[in-house]
Amino acid sequence: MNTRINKFKTPLLFTAFALVSLFTSCDNEEERWTDVKEDATTEIITDRDARRIVSFKVTNPGENQAIYSAVNNLDRTITVYLPSYYEYEYLETSIVVPEKTTISPAATELIPVFGKTPFLYTTKSADGSTAVYTVKIVIQQPQLILKELSTETSTFTVQAGGILNVTGENFIPSYEVTKLFAVDAQGNKKWQFKQYNDGLDIFNFSIKYVFGTAVSDITLEPNTDYWLLMESYNLSVKMKYPIRITK
Template sequence: MNTKITKLKTPLFFVAFTLFSLLTSCDNEEERWTDVKEDPVTEIVTDLDARRIISFKVVNPGESQAIYSAVNNLEKTITVYLPSYYEYEYLETSISLPEKTTITPAATELVPVFAKTPFTYTTKAADGTTAVYTVKIVIQQPKLVLRELSSETSTYTIPVSSSMFLKGENFVPSYEVTKVYAVDAQGNKKWQFQQYNEGLDIFSFSAAYVFGGTSSEAITLEPDTDYWIQMESYNLTATMKYPIRITK
């Protein structure tokens, strides 16, 4: 029996045509891509200075809360950004150096916060070359504001047997670092007041002071003489614009 199947011709033709079209389109797609060569990349390798300081940190608050400082190995400076609320007089440090490099003074030596002359380190590499780094301490402390007791038209008077209450802004809440003086018109300190209570009020920024620690202490301030109140609070100083008068 002869049987012809003719229905498959059209689908087979369609499949063949589709494959041909895909292959043709792929060829055309490939022809549209152009291989562009990138510019050569030159890698510059420099030798690190063996005299450098890798890291410098203040560890007074503890190793986990250490204050990392900015080391500039080009200008040979170490900048410490110190919050004023720590009230540090000296800094304990931890210093990282390249292998076989030494530093003088040693990292275990305390660094004074208020040094009269710049504090420096000298590093020495294994080949004998040296570098000198200068420590710069930047104390982060808001502006100290001291409210006036007197005014342009009225002079505040106070007997030596009384306590004096001062108000303002941004006192560091410690009598150890917040001190009050009576100064003359030239700014010379004439008397240091003593604390009246156990501490400063950090919420209202108020403080109480008395003239002396004991009633028998001789007060050397002249009566009926103008004096200005000056406050030193850690790193900052503020002086009242208007004077006060001392009475017996």
């Protein structure tokens, strides 16, 4: 009987020692932690500028496809990124300002895309203070490229009243915005060519033009150097080498 008790005596003593050690360890661990109260946080709330423009968008494409513009209320600028394929001459807008703030001119006034002077808006808050915003229009149009008709050693000739076939890259498929001129050495426009039926090939960027009048009415001088200048919406490019007109 005594023998059986002695067999379990050592494990029982070890277990009791382990439990005492565990509790002691926990007590010591708790004593190491010190509860430190954080410093108080003060939230600073500032009034927002009542003269600001909350949002600005171009609505020509329709309300669902409106072009939202970048409003910088620090620099007082509105930057409109306009894809060239829309071919807009004027922009319709929708503008949001804070309650009791007014804007002049009104959002219903059209903005000219190619205005000679910057288009400005003036906002006025309820307390009478004002801010002036400048509209910047950035037209996203790829570089216009013309393939030369002449070379350094050979001058292309075209008979007055004939057809000019111009090739290149990134033509906008519209005769209203893609125009061709003959200019002199000083860059002065001497003749505007007219469209030739539906001669614009939008896949190969090839476009046909004619003189658009009777041969007797063409004022370009024969055997004189002229350069072809293409204007396409926001861009213009002139051929490096001249051409000549024959009658």
